[in-house]
Amino acid sequence: MLLSSAILAIFCYIYRVKHSTNKLQGIISISSKGTGYVAIGDKKDAQDPEIDAKHLNTAMHGDMVEILLHPKGKMRQTAEVTKIISRAKMSFAGVLEQEGNMLFLKPDDTKMYTDILVPEKMLAGAKTGQKVFVEITSWVDARKAPEGKVIKILGTPGDNNVEMHAIAMEKGFDSELPEKVHAEAEAIKKAGIKESDYVGRRDFRKILTFTIDPYDAKDFDDAISFKEVGVDEYEVGIHIADVSHYVKVGSGLDIEARERGTSVYLVDRTIPMLPEILSNDLCSLVPNKDRLTMSAVFVVDKHARVKSEWYGRTVIHSQKRFTYEEAEESIKKTGAPLHKELSILNNLAKLLTAERFKNGAISLDQEEVKFVLDSSGVPIKVITKERGDSNRLIEEFMLLANKKVAQVLSPQKIKGKKDDSVSLYRIHDLPSREKMADLAYFLRSLGHKISLVNGIIPTHEINKLLKSLSGKSKNDKNTMSDTVHRAVIRSMAKAIYSTENIGHYGLAFEYYTHFTSPIRRYPDIMIHRLLAGYLAKKKVGKDKLLEYEKLARISSEQEKRASDAERASIKYKQVEYMSKRLGESFDGIISGITEWGIYVEEVETKCEGLVRVRDMEDDFYIFNEKKLELVGQKKKKAYRLGNRVKMKVKGVDLERKTIDYTLV
Numbered sequence: 001m002l003l004s005s006a007i008l009a010i011f012c013y014i015y016r017v018k019h020s021t022n023k024l025q026g027i028i029s030i031s032s033k034g035t036g037y038v039a040i041g042d043k044k045d046a047q048d049p050e051i052d053a054k055h056l057n058t059a060m061h062g063d064m065v066e067i068l069l070h071p072k073g074k075m076r077q078t079a080e081v082t083k084i085i086s087r088a089k090m091s092f093a094g095v096l097e098q099e100g101n102m103l104f105l106k107p108d109d110t111k112m113y114t115d116i117l118v119p120e121k122m123l124a125g126a127k128t129g130q131k132v133f134v135e136i137t138s139w140v141d142a143r144k145a146p147e148g149k150v151i152k153i154l155g156t157p158g159d160n161n162v163e164m165h166a167i168a169m170e171k172g173f174d175s176e177l178p179e180k181v182h183a184e185a186e187a188i189k190k191a192g193i194k195e196s197d198y199v200g201r202r203d204f205r206k207i208l209t210f211t212i213d214p215y216d217a218k219d220f221d222d223a224i225s226f227k228e229v230g231v232d233e234y235e236v237g238i239h240i241a242d243v244s245h246y247v248k249v250g251s252g253l254d255i256e257a258r259e260r261g262t263s264v265y266l267v268d269r270t271i272p273m274l275p276e277i278l279s280n281d282l283c284s285l286v287p288n289k290d291r292l293t294m295s296a297v298f299v300v301d302k303h304a305r306v307k308s309e310w311y312g313r314t315v316i317h318s319q320k321r322f323t324y325e326e327a328e329e330s331i332k333k334t335g336a337p338l339h340k341e342l343s344i345l346n347n348l349a350k351l352l353t354a355e356r357f358k359n360g361a362i363s364l365d366q367e368e369v370k371f372v373l374d375s376s377g378v379p380i381k382v383i384t385k386e387r388g389d390s391n392r393l394i395e396e397f398m399l400l401a402n403k404k405v406a407q408v409l410s411p412q413k414i415k416g417k418k419d420d421s422v423s424l425y426r427i428h429d430l431p432s433r434e435k436m437a438d439l440a441y442f443l444r445s446l447g448h449k450i451s452l453v454n455g456i457i458p459t460h461e462i463n464k465l466l467k468s469l470s471g472k473s474k475n476d477k478n479t480m481s482d483t484v485h486r487a488v489i490r491s492m493a494k495a496i497y498s499t500e501n502i503g504h505y506g507l508a509f510e511y512y513t514h515f516t517s518p519i520r521r522y523p524d525i526m527i528h529r530l531l532a533g534y535l536a537k538k539k540v541g542k543d544k545l546l547e548y549e550k551l552a553r554i555s556s557e558q559e560k561r562a563s564d565a566e567r568a569s570i571k572y573k574q575v576e577y578m579s580k581r582l583g584e585s586f587d588g589i590i591s592g593i594t595e596w597g598i599y600v601e602e603v604e605t606k607c608e609g610l611v612r613v614r615d616m617e618d619d620f621y622i623f624n625e626k627k628l629e630l631v632g633q634k635k636k637k638a639y640r641l642g643n644r645v646k647m648k649v650k651g652v653d654l655e656r657k658t659i660d661y662t663l664v
Helices: 005-012 160-170 179-191 252-260 276-282 324-332 339-358 389-409 433-445 459-470 474-491 522-535 542-579
Strands: 020-030 036-038 064-069 079-086 091-099 102-107 131-138 147-155 209-213 222-230 233-241 290-301 306-317 320-323 368-373 379-385 425-427 496-498 585-594 597-602 608-612 621-624 629-632 638-640 644-653 658-663
Touching (some): 179 252, 179 276, 209 389, 222 290, 222 339, 222 389, 233 306, 233 339, 233 389, 290 389, 290 522, 324 389, 339 389, 389 522, 542 658, 608 644
Parallel strands (some): 209 320
Antiparallel strands (some): 020 036, 064 079, 091 131, 131 147, 290 306, 368 379, 425 496, 585 644, 621 629, 644 658
C-alpha cells in the first residue's frame, strides 16, 4: 500500500518555508468544483491561498505540494502549484465511459476533477459502462487528461456488492486477502491449540467467564471473568484474544495486518484485517471452547478501587455468550442468568464512569442509527442503536485494562535513571484555542452561557450542557443535542497512535493505549507483543523508536481511511434509501449553513441533504457568515443551525452520493 499524504507530510515538515517566502509546502485540498487550497500554518488569520484549476498543474486532493504565492492584491491570496512532492493516491474507482474512440474513467471521487484516459491496451477486458478500479500510470502534462490502466473490474454500477467493493478500494482496502495469507491461516487453524500452547499460561477455565457483544457479532475479542475473593472484593479478569501467539512478526499474516492496520466496517459487511478462519474462529472467544488469551486481572473493592493487578498469558473457557440485549435484561431482572454477577460488575462500572468524569472526561455518546437491508442490500428501514448499561459495563472495563496496560508499559525513572524503552500510546491532544473559540461563539449564539479558561471550554461545562440537552423532550433533544454534539466533536483534536505520550484529553487519562481488540486492530497486536516482552524482561529499546513511530503513523492513517470508508458506505445507503422516497416529506434539522444553501439532516435516518438557496423561492436569502445564518431580505426569516424544518426529497445522485431537499 502507498503511504498516505498525512504520513508523508510529517516527514516533509508541513508548511515550512523553503528557499523563498513566496514558496511554501503543504497538503492541498481540492473542492468538488476543482479549486485547490493549501493551509498556511505560520500565518495567523491568513486565508489559505486559493489555486484555480489552470494552476493546479496535476495536483490532486491530499497531495504534498510546493506552491508559489502570487503577488498579493486586494482580493484573496492566490497561488500556483510548482511541484508535486508526493502523491496521496493514484488509484480511483469509477465508471468507464466512451467518447469517440477513447475510453475514460469517470471517477466516483468528487475531489478528482478530471477524467482518466484508459488506452485500449490497458483495459484488461473491461467494457464501457462497467465500474472499474484504475491506477494512474502517467500524468505529466496538466493540459491533458491523465492516463491509467484497469487494475480490477468491479462489475455493474448500482449493484450493492460492486458499490461497497468500490468504496473499500477507494480508501485503500481490498476486500480480498492474498491467497498466501489464507494458506498461512489455514495451516494455523489446522494445527489448532496444541498441548504445548497451555504451558506457562494461568488457567481460568474453571472461573466464571463470559462475553457481551452485539447480536450480529462474529469475532469476539474480549471476555470478562468474575470471582468473589473476599468481603466486598472481586477479581475481575479482562481476557483478550491472544492473536500475537498466532500472528508472528514478519509472517505473511503479520505483514498484511500491518499494512491494513484495521478491519473495516461497512454498512453491510466487515472487511477483516485477518482471515475469518482466525478472526471468527480460532482467535474468537466463542463459548464452550478453550481459547488462548492475554489478560489483565484486577482485584477491586466495592468502590471500584484497584487493590492488586496481574498481567500475563492465560487460557479461558467462556461459559456464556451474551448479546447486549440479553446482558441488559440480566442486569435488571432478578432470576435472569448471572444477574448477581452482572449487577455487581455494573455497579463497579458506574463508579469507574463517575471517576472518569470527576477527572474531566467528556461525554460524547451520540444516537446512532443502523440500516436494515433486504437480501439485495437495499435499505428498507432504519433502527436506532440503543446504548444501555451493558454497553457501558464492557466499555468501562476495557478502558480500565487499556489504561493500566499503558501505565505498565510506560518508561519509568528508576533511581534517577531514565528508562529508554519504547511503547505505543493512544493519545488525544487538547483542542486548539481557535476551534474552542469558534465552539464557544457557536454555543453562545444558541443561547448557552459558555466560558473559556486559558482558551479552553472546561470539560465540566461541556458535560453539563450535554446532560441538560439530553433531558429535553424527544423533539427538542433531536433538534439541539445532536447539533451541539456534532459541534463539540468537530472542535476536538483527533485521537492517534504515538510513541510519545501526552495523555488522552477526552478520557481524562494520563496513560492510555489500545490493548483490547487485536482481532481488528494492529496496534493492539503490537501492545500484546510489548507486554509479553515486558513480562519476559525484554523491553523494546530506543533503537526501535523510528520503526514504532512509523507503525504508529501508518496505523493512525489506516484508521482514518477505514472511518472514511464506513462513512461513505453509510452515505451511499442513505442516498439509496431516499432515492425510493422522491416527493415524500420529512422532519429535519439544519446541520450546516453556507452561502449556497442549508444542509438538513432527516430526524430518524440521519440522511443529510442540501436545500439550495435557488430553491428557496419565498424570499431572497443572504448568508451571514458571522452569525452562521441565512436571512430573508424581505420577511427577515432566519435559518440557523439546529432549527427544525419540514422538507421534501427533490432528487438524489447515487454516483455523487448527494441528496437534494426543498423546504415545505
